Amino acid sequence: MTRQEIESEVKKIFLREFEVENPEMDLDLREAYAFDSIDAIELLLGIEKFLGSELTQEEKKQAMDIRTINQICDYVEKLVATRKDAPGVN
Numbered sequence: 001m002t003r004q005e006i007e008s009e010v011k012k013i014f015l016r017e018f019e020v021e022n023p024e025m026d027l028d029l030r031e032a033y034a035f036d037s038i039d040a041i042e043l044l045l046g047i048e049k050f051l052g053s054e055l056t057q058e059e060k061k062q063a064m065d066i067r068t069i070n071q072i073c074d075y076v077e078k079l080v081a082t083r084k085d086a087p088g089v090n
Helices: 001-020 030-034 037-051 057-062 069-085
Strands: none
Touching: 001 037, 001 069, 037 069, 057 069
């Protein structure tokens, strides 16, 4: 999965879940879009759907300091790479 595919999917999640079209990649989500903890949960659910698997508690904890769309994309890239390298994952 390429960075461009990840960015496209994250933007789709923002449009579908938060009605934010073409979000700025480096704006603080809390300041720019009034993003709160409920929104963060919805975002993680969207990421789980996109990845086709549930996030672990540790993976969810890693998301706690995310503030921008670029950071979300970095996070998803890391998840994809970790899962790709995991034993038994194709």
